[in-house]
Amino acid sequence: MSRSLSIVVVEDEPLTRATLVAFLEREGHAVRPASCVAACRAALRDKAADVVLLDIGLPGEDGLSYARELRSAGATGVIIVSERGEIETRIAALDDGADDYLTKPVHLEELAARVRSVARRRAPQGARLSFGPVVLDQAARSAVAAGVPAALTRGEFDLLWALAVAEGKIVSREALSEVVSRGEGDLRSVDALVSRLRRKLASADEDGLIVTAPGFGYRLRPPVTRA
Template sequence: MDSQISVLVVDDDHDIRTLLRDHLEGNGFTCRIAEDGRAMIKALERDTYDLVVLDLNLPGEDGLTLCRNLRAKSELPVIMLTARGDPIDRIVGLEMGADDYLTKPFEPRELTARIRNVLRRQQRSQSQLEQVQARRAHFQGWTLDLERRHLIDSAGRVIMLSGADFRYLRALTDNANIVLSREQLARAGGAKPGEFIDRAVDLQISRLRAKLGDDARTPSLIKTVRSEGYVLACPVEHEL
């Protein structure tokens, strides 16, 4: 599958562009590089890509502006790169339409994993559109009632959910076996720009695990993926 994936890397650092191109091509991707926004626009006009890796700090138009302009006319996935570590930069990047965010320095293997993860989510978008009309989501003996917004256990007992409980669990069941970052879960939970706090997401996941009887030390349902986020690690069947 990777041999069919075409990635455009946009970064003004020649060494980083070359490193990422060599790594991605070594892992079976097709990769082209661009040094700034102008080169990126020309590359997008000339060829078709599956994903753009876009540096935040570019000469001329910065990555945020380029991402916003791209998102206004395209659903092409974007992973943002930055040397900044301030959480507000991650929030702004995601608000501009980036699909994921990676802070420099990073391991090229992590970028490869994130590219695959973003593209898996995109490939499932059509099935998710059908799931919007679903009435219930069934997983591991549990039923999430999407109309009444509560949870039902295997014995038929109803477990009430707060608004945040429901939104987080809905996001996880809609993306079963796909890792969701803390930022993505925070947005799904209704967080506004500037309100995102890693700890708040972790606490919400802990509350969900408690309601699902999922051992926090060795969870079998909602698993933690180190440095990435959380995943509902089981099949989900949606009932229309």
């Protein structure tokens, strides 16, 4: 999610830690660095976090056991960021409570999308978001445009919700494809869904609610607020 999130980056390599912190801060998030599990625990005692980025090979306690601890607490999203890319480790991490797994070197824009995705999945259900004359209700999975209900398919609603929670920032076609396909997707299907959404929201779309970022993805034009 592109609303400002509270994030803790747990990474013992100073340059990598600084790079991740600086990038996520540029994305508008409140980021705290931690070099080990103990430092992360201290940071979370001070203030809860929406998402923890967690390396596996840390000094002292390893990241996998800490992922289990975080999952048992249940309040924080966990993304493993590790050099270890073997499938056994990835499966173990996901089984131990990680919400997602990225292998280093990390593509920073993909990292930002994964952070948004994890925060979105863990957001309280029943949220309502509005932008321009459109109101989305997550619990009812409904959309109202300029006071008129819009009949959206599952894919159309999921794509529009993903754009809404990004709060005006560009969401790549690849990230949107993952949202609507639940896995392997076709980028052309994203474009088709956007085209259909523009037609269905035409009565409320005089200024172009869904804006194309050529060569990258889409964003919403108006400010997004919680309804």
